[in-house]
Amino acid sequence: MEKSMVRNVGINFIGLILPTFVSLATVPAYIRLVGVERYGVISLVWTLIGYFSILDLGMSMAAQHQIARAQASGDVEQRTRVFWSAVWLNFATGVIGGLAIYFGAFMYTAYVAHSAPALQQEVYRALPWLALAIPLANVSWVFAGAINAMERFGIYNANQTFGTFLFQLLPLGAAWFIAPNLQTVIAAAVLARLLAALLLARASFKLLEIRRIDWPRRHVAGGLFRFGGWMLVSSITTMLTDSLDRVLLGAHLGARFVTYYTVPQNLVTRLNMLPNAMVRTLFPRLSAIDRSDANGMATTSLVFLNGVFTPFALFAMLVLEPFLHVWIGADLAVASAPVGRILVLAVWLVGQASVTRILIQSQINPATAARAGLVQLPFFVALLWFGIERFGPVGAASVVALRSLADYAVLLWMSRVRAKPIALDMLAHLVFLVAGLALGDVIDAMTHPLCAIGAALLLAIVNAAWSALTHPALRALVVAFAQKIIGRTPSPLKARSDA
Template sequence: MTAPHPRIARSTLINLAGAAIPAVLLLITVPIYLHLIGEARYGVLAIVWLLLGYFGVFDLGFGRAVANRIAALHDATAEERQGIFWTGLAISAVTGLIGGAILYLLGDWLFAHVFHISGSLRIEAENAMPWLASALPLAIIISLLAGALEGRQAFLALNGAQIFGTVLYQLFPLVVAYAGWITLPYLIAAAIVGRLLSVLLLFALSYRHVPLSPRPRFALNQVKSLLHYGGWITVTGLVGPLLTVFDRFLIGAKVGMVAVTAYTVPYNLVMRLSILPASLQTALFPRFAMVD
């Protein structure tokens, strides 16, 4: 099954739409969040998502590595691509569980001793840590599934699924807050339900586009090459976020959660301006991977 080669301009526009729609949704939902749960709780929630994003390095770069290998195997048999997919998925699930355990232990220490959080909010954050730890394996599996679809240049399916997941990820906690459950454990649990549905949709799309057979096929001989490629991605993943999120950790530790909210909202909106070059990069990545 030879992968189609959509036009780069079309792929870029699809990726751009996939990034722009969540940005518009963010503009709409942030004021509602602030009204429903308050600035301090939203600041804690922002720190929680930052922790989850930074611990995404526990995917060991397998999302990008799988995208690279599947794109390179665009003219190979489906069995070869399946081996890459299932091997990457198995390792990502294991590393996600390990990362979740570490996040649980470290998160308790951060909220207890580093960030300036009032007594009730600190208790909420500590009670929410089991939910946050369980969210990490899902986030890492989403990265892997997205990499598989990107490698197949299935950008319409990928962005549609990511928009679907983002909508649920943003709206489910709002529904819970409207119902009167505004504590962090309820809000994070609702967001995790949205993540879980996103995983199921991405897996169904990967099943179609890779394509997969009902019986998993593993390629243990590919583990070394995946780890080698993913290792460099992991180095970038460790260093890069420190330069872009450390400021919010410092603000939270020195000033407090309300200041984190005041800083994070405009920062996130400005960072959305990078969606055009990022959309082009995503479209180009599998094309370069196909070239010797």
């Protein structure tokens, strides 16, 4: 894998981690300032706005794809036409969404929500700000897509991280210095989003060398809709499959079992930041290069992902139970740990499938990847129903892992690459993960946590060593990294002589 690609994966990975820490750190302060009920309303509001991301219609990804292609061919005019067409289309759908959320939230607050009259008044005063947030978010996604299309991930992540700081801290400051009510907090949050959007707009204008405002072009908009529509179908299918396990578990067994499932799920899904960083890095590059180069890059990326991600997955799998014991208590840890270990395997498989999916989306046809998800959906629901009925949360997690494996196999076959070496490499790493599952069941991590941690480290080191020995490219990367670290660390003799 190219050094520039590895560097970009690292930049995107850091860009995904930092906002998570910022968000976690500010939650207690929000709850103390605005109270539990108001914070619950604010959380619901941002969740609702997240659902309205569907109004992007896959346009930001379509724009990223076409801008990357135009950049590769040196067509500056086409790059500009795509950018402005996507901006205006997303602005229009955002305005529609803003009106929908304004009137929908008004009706919900007035007739459905069971809130105190004073809190209802606060919601009403905040509604114009909520309506403004939708088109603002829609347009921001196009700016972000344009920056990523130019593969300037450092600029994107710097702006994104700064925007996250603003989004978390500006409303907190407004609640402290002005008033701890909904309209103040939400208005400050929207203002933070506006400032972040302006920063992204400025960066995208500079990178794309945009000198004027242009109107959308019909033929460009048609191409964006065709590509983006199938990307949207894939996103909706993913959203459904990601939530059906919890919905069916709650319907079958009740809320207590949903807790046993959701607690480890929310924890282990944090592991997908590494494959997400890789996907974000690969998509514009795969869109810009020809098919043979794209196949080679996807194959190399899967080898790199296996070599780097598998040791982390193995370690997480075996230390999960002692961590849960400290974090949430012994009773819940015993019930949740087996579920979490299986879900670690599922997250690892999803990461593999994500790389093959974007290869198909960027090089073949996004419709192909979307249809694969749609065909699998009814089988997934039926198996999930059976797994929950017979085996409870462990059955749900097992079906999710099997579905991820099937998705990866189908997408690998559809991608039209040389599947055999890729599949053999994946299966070798899968053996390590299955061994990790078996060790997790055998070791009593509650009684012997150090034994579990030692086994996790040993298995992760053995897997990493095996990857380095069997793949020269990974070995060269490890050696180069070690030389760089050693080169930056002065030896004691050198330090003494310098003194």
